Amino acid sequence: MISEKENSTGFIQRLKKYKALSPILSFGKKYVYNIYIRARLSADNVPSEVWIENTNMCNARCIMCPREKQTRKSGFMDIKLYEKLIKEISKHKGKVNRVHMHNYGEPLLDKDLVKRIKLAKDHGIKYTYFVTNASLLTPDKSRQLIEAGLDEFKVSFYGTDSETYNETMKGLDFEKTFNNLKDFFRIRKEMGRKAPIVILQYLPLETNKFRIKEFIFLMKSLINESIGDSLNIFALHNYGDGRSYLKPGKITGICRYPWRTMVILHDGRVVLCCLDYNGVQVVGDVNKNTIEEIWNSERYKQVRENFKSLRYGNYQICKDCTVII
């Protein structure tokens, strides 16, 4: 897939050909890139990606995650509310392409996770996905998830031995999780299945940053790249107002979450993205309105207008965001 960045490069190259327009380039590439993105941005009547937080609880205390600052109520999404959402999403086939079964929590803590995935697949949801620490990915759970039709999951695995892993993903155990992964890949092969595909992700931090090569070596032996498994080395960023690693500067890019993704917390409130771990930028509630109504509400439209003009100042979580470039 051609990325927007590559497209923008192409756009800038094309612009250079028209001499009359070339003064625009003197404002800088970022300026031109924003013009290009602004012209392309248009929201469909529903988001192409919906994140459904099945739980905001976690069994780990990873050092980069502001879990200790979470003050909102912990819980699991009511299965009836979940069913309502899946039924609505299934009416927009071809438009909502992905359903993420997680947000700020460990999805495998949810005893209904397999049921939720099966329900989504039975309703024709094209792509189901979640991010997990895999500490609870037992052989039984692996089989059930494969049977349920899960399409993909990503594993946060931030260490290459007990020392680095246990120091980073506090509360979890390297040997146990690594064995879970080995079991999963063996079981998927035994079952003759090509899904779910898996991304194994590494995040270099103070505790583990010298182990990237070891991570690649260790994990390459597990994955099957020919069916789509991959490794991902992720870049550190601030976590909303909960963790600060990078000095926030003036935001010069347009965040595209409000044109693409809706994040639904386990209690039904809607927020702009996963970095809002306490739910302070609420833009709707699926207990009261449909996804479509919320997505087309004045509130969401206002966010789009503000983001388009790089007006992030009134958004507590967004104003110092280091995710957008």
Ligand code: SF4
């Ligand atoms: S600006 Fe940052 S915090 Fe705000 S919605 Fe976008 S990614 Fe999330």
